[in-house]
Amino acid sequence: MFYHKLGKLPRKRHVVFKEKDQLIYEKLMGQEGFSGVSSLLYKKKIPCSTVDISPILDKTLSSNIENRHLNNKHYKTQKLDIDLDIFSARIPLLKNAEIEISVSTFLYDGLFVNSSHHEVYFIEEGEGSLNSEFGVLPIKTGDYVVIAKGLYYQWNIKTKVKYLLIQSKQPIKFPKRYLNSMGQFLEDSPICERDIKVPTHLSSILDDNEHKILGRRDDEYFEVTLDHHPFDTVGWDGYLYPYSISIHDFEPLVGRLHMPPPIHQIFESTHFVICNFVPRLYDFHPEAIPAPYYHHNIDSDEVLYYVKGNFMSRSGIEQGSITLHPAGLVHGPQPGKVEESIGKKDTNELAVMIDTFQPLYSSKKAENIAVKDYHKSWLKK
16 A cells, blocks of 8 residues: 555654644554554544453354355355344355455444454445544445454445455455555556545544444454544554545456456455456457356365346356355356357456455355255256
């Protein structure tokens, strides 16, 4: 990420800084100890003035995972039961030790902190803002919202909402191959700095009442009570902050012949990558086959979340469908789809893909919405 600042700051770090004769306190938020990206926040109240920390003993995530079955899967998230609270909303459909993937229409509007996982929300539907210690970040349909672990935040969504949530043990970043040695996006990158949205202004809430923050660490939830509101920031600067980027600002790369999935990549982490398929021209060689070739996954499980449009290689896919094609099995276009694609000029599809480098396990929640005998959809009828 690039350097950004907001609000009032002293000229130097770690010096006396006052507002109306009141000392302002520094809070360093950083990754990898003191070696990774960080930001310095300036707070009106002592950041760790805590009244209480209590575990929420009856809410855990560990009991929801089924045994892994090696099979191609199709899950219809349209058939999910309506989540009534954050605990059910965050039950993953798919997970392993490094990543959790969930879909919900319930978005918790209280103060929240994830102490063990970095988060990416893909906002399939919704308008509003993400409010945090770093300020107000406007949000709209189609946004990826990236939130580092340990950050206090609160959603302010004014419309109907549906989202895909990816939680990761490791930081989620832009692909290294898109960046130069200084961290600037290269000219041939499908995204650039102008596409990234950052907090626009600070809330600077001064409130001496107690405020409860719901938190998660690994498989357990807890509640922290502070003697003040955590959004009491008067200024901050650095490289670590929440941001958003729209799927609609991703500029697809195309070629004369079929291009492999990495050209669709938007994020990477240590144990997975995130790609998106957006409206684009098809391959323009006179004998090109636009449909993808059949692929034998060897090192990754492929998850596709279908957002909008017609995905030309598959039948029976609906908005909100998720397919899982695990390592060890072949997948690709269904019968007739290769032939249908020949001569087509463009596509209007919209989808998010997650490729994990460790096997994924499904939850009971996922298996309840699984399409029966999906693996037989490649048989000619």
